[in-house]
Amino acid sequence: MNEYADLLIIGAGPAGMAAALAAAPSGARIVMLDDNPLPGGQIWRDGPQANVPDQARRLRERLQSCSNIRHHAGTRVIASPGPKQLLVEDDEDGWLISYDKLILCTGARELLLPFPGWTLPGVTGAGGLQALIKAGVPVQGERVVIAGSGPLLLASAATAKKYGAQVQRIAEQASRTAVAGFAAQLPRWPAKWLQSFSLFDRHYRTATHVLAALGTDRLEGVRLQQQGKIVELECDRLACGFGLIPNIQLGQALGYAIEGQALAVDAWQASNRADHYAAGECTGFGGSELALVEGAIAGHAAVGDLEAARQLWPHRARWQGFAKALNQAFALDPQLKSLARFDTLVCRCEDVPYAALAGHTDWREAKLASRCGMGACQGRVCGGAVQHLFGWQPSAPRPPFSPARIETLMCLDDTPPA
Missing domain, CATH: 3.50.50.60 (FAD/NAD(P)-binding domain)
Structure with a gap:
């Protein structure tokens, strides 16, 4: 199965939802992918004991009412076999999606030291x-x-x-x-x-x-x-x-520029790659309010409605002020870098202790010598830790970006030659 989207949005948290709703009036064919069962991301996560806020419910209802938005739940990106093309997989199938514009709204994860x-x-x-x-x-x-x-x-x-x-x-x-x-x-x-x-x-x-x-x-x-x-x-x-760190791995793999620990974007939420945008906490932690307005700016910009995007700039600046105050107040004390002892595991997947990493100069060298980051989580936990401990920037992931079925990988045979 192959699919086409005028606008493909990866991530259905606050930023992704806002991006889709901002772009929807253009009539563009919009496809959203997310690995959760329902839109909302981690902040509006569902479950038997979850209390989903009214704001999240209203956004979900608005998404469902838009006939030009298609939402794929429980879906992961596996590879990028060609320009403007992704291989994706859910619990039943794998398929290729081609797109004209892309907005990454991949959120953030906890920093575990x-x-x-x-x-x-x-x-x-x-x-x-x-x-x-x-x-x-x-x-x-x-x-x-x-x-x-x-x-x-x-x-x-x-x-x-x-x-x-x-x-x-x-x-x-x-x-x-x-x-x-x-x-x-x-x-x-x-x-x-x-x-x-x-x-x-x-x-x-x-x-x-x-x-x-x-x-x-x-x-x-x-x-x-x-x-x-x-x-x-x-x-x-x-x-x-110890706070949140942006999920930039997919952006890295697609060639997005990195600024600090986040995906670099301009005033339109556009990346260095033409037709590729990013919004929300993958561009820097700032809370759901900032994610919502960044997503809306990206959605408007991606469908060419620059005036609507520009009108949201003051609102974004207000919440960027909150993010700056938050990040300054809760900056991590350097003494937290000394919590681990030599026998403390840093990479849980491959049982790599601090001592096996301390003598290396960068992530690649440490990875080759110790297998740090080569386990099931693919460095999503230990990558943030070694970046904080040693200042190493984890390298861009190689496909498959997530564990995948053989049948899904066989879809790559349908990819036309470059």
């Missing part, structure tokens, strides 16, 4: 804990510690408490001064300011970070450095996330 005990059962990411709870994992009565950096810690704690968990501590690595300075700016964004009151928790501690997860066969406790003192707490779950 290695520390002693981080691979014990019971240790997850902060966002990972939210996802597990929404999927129906029971936490009633469990003692939970949440550590790392950023507002996601408070959101994760609120979700855990809602479903009966006992939150023992929220350990924020940023200083009290930094957090207070950020809080003082929140009235510039009234909705965020009001939300902050609902997320307040008396167990929140600044200048506090995890040192080790304790236990043998599973998590039994956590050791923290809390405002200069060592503290140990018994717990059943430790949720630890």
Whole structure:
């Protein structure tokens, strides 16, 4: 099966949804791909215990009402066999999609930094804990510690408490001064300011970070450095996330330029490649509000409605201000680079410890010598960690970008020669 799209959108989170809706009035044939069952991305994730906001429901209804938008759920990009062509796969089939314009809205993932005990059962990411709870994992009565950096810690704690968990501590690595300075700016964004009151928790501690997860066969406790003192707490779950990093792997493979850790775009959300755009957190973390307006700008620009895109620039600038304040306040303390010991695993898939990486000069050299990043996650976890620890930029992935069936790969035989 082959398919054609005037506009192909990869990712159906806030940015992807907004891009599709902005472009829809043009009458273009729009195809959206996402690996989740329903639009909404990670922030509006569904599940038996998920409480999807009204805003997400309204956007879904609008998407369903547009006859020129086709949404492929549970679908992954496997390869890019030719210019403006992707090989994709869902749970039943694999097929080729050709396109005229492309918008990447691939979002972000948690930065997980290695520390002693981080691979014990019971240790997850902060966002990972939210996802597990929404999927129906029971936490009633469990003692939970949440550590790392950023507002996601408070959101994760609120979700855990809602479903009966006992939150023992929220350990924020940023200083009290930094957090207070950020809080003082929140009235510039009234909705965020009001939300902050609902997320307040008396167990929140600044200048506090995890040192080790304790236990043998599973998590039994956590050791923290809390405002200069060592503290140990018994717990059943430790949720630890050090902010978000953009998902740029597909963009790298397609030849997008990289700026810092994100895909580089101009004022129209256009990349260095003609007819290729990007929006949302793959271009830098800034929250759902920024993702929505960036997606709308990209959608308008991709179908040639530049005036509609331009009118959204002030709105984008407002939320870029929020993103800048957020990222400055919760910048990671350099001492977090020393959490891992020599025997601490950095690459869980291939059992590669910190000691096997410390003597190398770049990602490629370390990968060839240790197999770091060559396991099932293809460097999605350890890649962010080594970038933070050593400053190495992970190389662009090679196809297949995700595990694929042989039948799907055989679709490449249908690709016309270049």
